[in-house]
Amino acid sequence: MSGQIRKKIERKLKIRGYGLKMDGLEEILSFVNRFQDAEDEAMDLLLDHLDHQSLKSSIIDKEAVHPVISLLLEAEAAEEESPSSSHSSIRVVDAFLVPKFRYDPIKKHFFQHTGSLPIHGEASAKAALYRDRFLLLSQRVSRDHHFIKPAFDTDAENSQSCQLSTIQSLVGQRGKRWVMGVISHQYKITTGFFTENTIIVAEGEMLSEGIFQVITCGFPPLENRDKSLKVLAGHDFFGCGTLTKEETLRLADLEKRAVNDMFVILSDIYLDNEQVMEKLEIVLDGFENVEIVPSLFVFMGDFCSHPCNLSFHSFSSLRLQFGKLGQMIAARPRLKEQSKFLFVPGPNDPGPSTVLPRCALPKYLTEELQKHVPNAIFSSNPCRVKFYTQEIVFFRQDLLYRMRRSCLIPPSTEETDDPFEHLVATITHQSHLCPLPLFVQPIIWNYDHCLHLYPTPHTIVLGDKSEQKAFKYTGITCFNPGSFSDDSTFVAYRPCSQEVEFSAL
Numbered sequence: 001m002s003g004q005i006r007k008k009i010e011r012k013l014k015i016r017g018y019g020l021k022m023d024g025l026e027e028i029l030s031f032v033n034r035f036q037d038a039e040d041e042a043m044d045l046l047l048d049h050l051d052h053q054s055l056k057s058s059i060i061d062k063e064a065v066h067p068v069i070s071l072l073l074e075a076e077a078a079e080e081e082s083p084s085s086s087h088s089s090i091r092v093v094d095a096f097l098v099p100k101f102r103y104d105p106i107k108k109h110f111f112q113h114t115g116s117l118p119i120h121g122e123a124s125a126k127a128a129l130y131r132d133r134f135l136l137l138s139q140r141v142s143r144d145h146h147f148i149k150p151a152f153d154t155d156a157e158n159s160q161s162c163q164l165s166t167i168q169s170l171v172g173q174r175g176k177r178w179v180m181g182v183i184s185h186q187y188k189i190t191t192g193f194f195t196e197n198t199i200i201v202a203e204g205e206m207l208s209e210g211i212f213q214v215i216t217c218g219f220p221p222l223e224n225r226d227k228s229l230k231v232l233a234g235h236d237f238f239g240c241g242t243l244t245k246e247e248t249l250r251l252a253d254l255e256k257r258a259v260n261d262m263f264v265i266l267s268d269i270y271l272d273n274e275q276v277m278e279k280l281e282i283v284l285d286g287f288e289n290v291e292i293v294p295s296l297f298v299f300m301g302d303f304c305s306h307p308c309n310l311s312f313h314s315f316s317s318l319r320l321q322f323g324k325l326g327q328m329i330a331a332r333p334r335l336k337e338q339s340k341f342l343f344v345p346g347p348n349d350p351g352p353s354t355v356l357p358r359c360a361l362p363k364y365l366t367e368e369l370q371k372h373v374p375n376a377i378f379s380s381n382p383c384r385v386k387f388y389t390q391e392i393v394f395f396r397q398d399l400l401y402r403m404r405r406s407c408l409i410p411p412s413t414e415e416t417d418d419p420f421e422h423l424v425a426t427i428t429h430q431s432h433l434c435p436l437p438l439f440v441q442p443i444i445w446n447y448d449h450c451l452h453l454y455p456t457p458h459t460i461v462l463g464d465k466s467e468q469k470a471f472k473y474t475g476i477t478c479f480n481p482g483s484f485s486d487d488s489t490f491v492a493y494r495p496c497s498q499e500v501e502f503s504a505l
């Protein structure tokens with residue numbers, strides 16, 4: 001391994017016009033080896049700083065490189081010791097603060113939307129919602145090796161390329177063609193839930209009657225997260241701000257050391273149910289007494305056993321119940337002082353409407369709890385959490401049941417018959433948390449981008465009333481913590497290793 005790193009160092013220095021002495025190589029190698037799995041970033045960071053030095057010669061020796069390495073290590077140590085570091089280990093991003101990017105198919109790049117986004121959009125915003133979803137997936141597919149036409153392939157018939165055709169170009173064509181569009185009828189399909197308005201890639205043939213006969217269809221292929229990031233030109237799609245190479249390197253190093261950090265995730269906590277509260281007290285007692293308390297507790301709704309709609313007349317009672325939960329947490333001093341508490345509303349919790357994204361719980365309900373637990377965070381549904389360099393998305397919705405009901409045709413069982421795996425495949429290939437028709441699940445047109453999963457996050461938490469499930473799909477960890485009120489299930493998640501531990505009382 002060290003031989004490969006040596007060659008990389010020599011190659012990178014040669015590209016930048018530097019020669020290298022043996023003592024300089026050993027010094028650089030010693031620095032780079034401090035950052036396991038982030039050697040490339042460490043090399044680039046060091047070389048960037050070398051470029052800004054007034055070097056006496058283009059031949060790099062120990063004397064030239066040692067001061068630069070010392071400065072970098074001192075900066076890292078200072079940032080670790082500083083309690084007021086601008087980038088804490090856990091950062092929560094409310095859905096309504098996620099930046100909006102749109103893809104320009106002519107210039108072939110993303111640009112950020114500027115200005116305010118009204119909640120009540122114009123009619124054109126609805127059309128833009130579908131156009132933006134399509135263009136997001138279209139630019140991703142255009143880089144997939146299956147859909148790139150070989151530069152020197154003259155034998156089109158034997159080519160393995162599946163080049164996409166536009167609808168207009170199909171007129172007068174013969175033979176099989178591939179098109180990409182929005183599904184509205186039933187065909188032979190691949191893995192996933194095919195609902196109305198999902199975007200598909202279809203293989204078929206243009207008939208003489210002017211009908212494109214589809215033979216098979218599937219979702220647009222996924223793209224590796226690292227590949228997506230390379231083409232985004234530093235744009236921050238997640239909402240936590242862009243990081244410099246130094247910050248990324250430092251956070252990656254801290255993340256590797258955070259082996260004891262744990263997130264405890266519970267969904268469906270009925271505060272008006274005494275049995276549920278007793279079980280929650282047992283859970284909190286258990287984690288109060290462990291050697292290292294969890295870094296983060298995520299409480300996902302619903303927080304009441306009855307839907308909080310216009311016929312619900314007990315908001316004052318629910319306010320008191322949140323206050324009791326605050327007292328319960330405050331009675332456990334280690335959890336109160338050392339853990340963060342994140343609250344994500346459920347589909348039936350109080351709010352202005354049932355459309356997505358849902359805003360945070362109203363302050364009227366939560367201020368009693370916040371008096372006892374000052375570090376409680378109330379965010380939107382969905383919401384995003386960044387743990388050092390990892391991106392985690394939390395979404396509370398009974399999505400599996402609704403996707404199965406909205407399916408145009410039963411999903412294929414060739415690859416899997418597990419409904420949760422079909423759900424994960426659907427949302428990741430669609431790059432969208434809720435690809436249901438708008439008449440099934442309304443979405444604020446101007447804020448549809450808050451539900452995008454692009455670039456793919458490291459972890460997706462799907463709070464659902466269905467049974468506990470976990471599925472690692474193309475490197476993305478997806479899991480459902482289960483319903484705490486129904487069967488006392490929850491999840492302990494270690495973000496450092498992406499390990500999901502199912503738990504139950």
